[in-house]
Amino acid sequence: MGANEERRGAELGIWTTCFYAVPNMQCIREGEDLANLVYQEASARGLNLRSGDVIVVGCEAVSRAEGCTVCLAELEPSAQALDISADTGWSARLCELYLRETKRTVAKPGVCISLHRLAAEWPAAGELSEEAVVVVPPHDANASATELHDRLQKLSGMELTVVISEMRADSLKQSRGSIAIGVSGARLTVEEANWLATAASMVARQANQWPGAVIVRGLQLTRR
Numbered sequence: 001m002g003a004n005e006e007r008r009g010a011e012l013g014i015w016t017t018c019f020y021a022v023p024n025m026q027c028i029r030e031g032e033d034l035a036n037l038v039y040q041e042a043s044a045r046g047l048n049l050r051s052g053d054v055i056v057v058g059c060e061a062v063s064r065a066e067g068c069t070v071c072l073a074e075l076e077p078s079a080q081a082l083d084i085s086a087d088t089g090w091s092a093r094l095c096e097l098y099l100r101e102t103k104r105t106v107a108k109p110g111v112c113i114s115l116h117r118l119a120a121e122w123p124a125a126g127e128l129s130e131e132a133v134v135v136v137p138p139h140d141a142n143a144s145a146t147e148l149h150d151r152l153q154k155l156s157g158m159e160l161t162v163v164i165s166e167m168r169a170d171s172l173k174q175s176r177g178s179i180a181i182g183v184s185g186a187r188l189t190v191e192e193a194n195w196l197a198t199a200a201s202m203v204a205r206q207a208n209q210w211p212g213a214v215i216v217r218g219l220q221l222t223r224r
Contacts, residue, residue, distance in 0.1 A: 017218040019203040020047050025212030028064040035151035038213045047215055049156040054219060055148070056200035058211030059166040059181060062144050063135045070097055070134050094134075101136055137166060141182030149184035161185030161221060165197035186221035 022041050028034065038055060042048070049055075063069070077085065077092035081099055085092035138144045141164050149162040164182035178201040180193030188196070200214035 020215040021204045021207040021209040022213040028061045030067040034065040039155045051159040054161040054216040056163045056214045060211035145182035145184040
């Protein structure tokens, strides 16, 4: 929805929430100023940030900027990883990574289900090569959200909220969705944050702009 539709909705007394996918956010490099990239790309297309906006950022973009990657070839599999590898038929190094990144891992023949340390439940993907470089979530997603939030507010001069969104898969239904793993700015319930994460990632994927960033405009949120 564009600015004209927003104004028309306001004139009619219609409450609207708008989602704007920020372009050119898929190729993030380590050390890149992610907040500045979001700000510049949005501004260049007339999407000037406003007070009350929520910026939902894909976890992979945050991780790449922070250098949160692991080269499987550099991992030494533990005895437990070797056992899981024997049960699943997957790379022992990949199993070792899952053990390091999760609170709990359950392995069955051909299946590995993990509860990630950030509470996302997902079945492991066993198709990675031994030389793969895997992007992992930031160690402290709330701290990452706060850093992005503070930087974006400084750049824009606006009161904003930042949500970091991560993909997850339901181990039983094999469906995919998103959850919020980091929030800074407004006071959101878990359900509200997850709704924003899912809706924003869906919009960005339809625009072929995920993992990236989405500006959500029109919500009435309570500041922390």
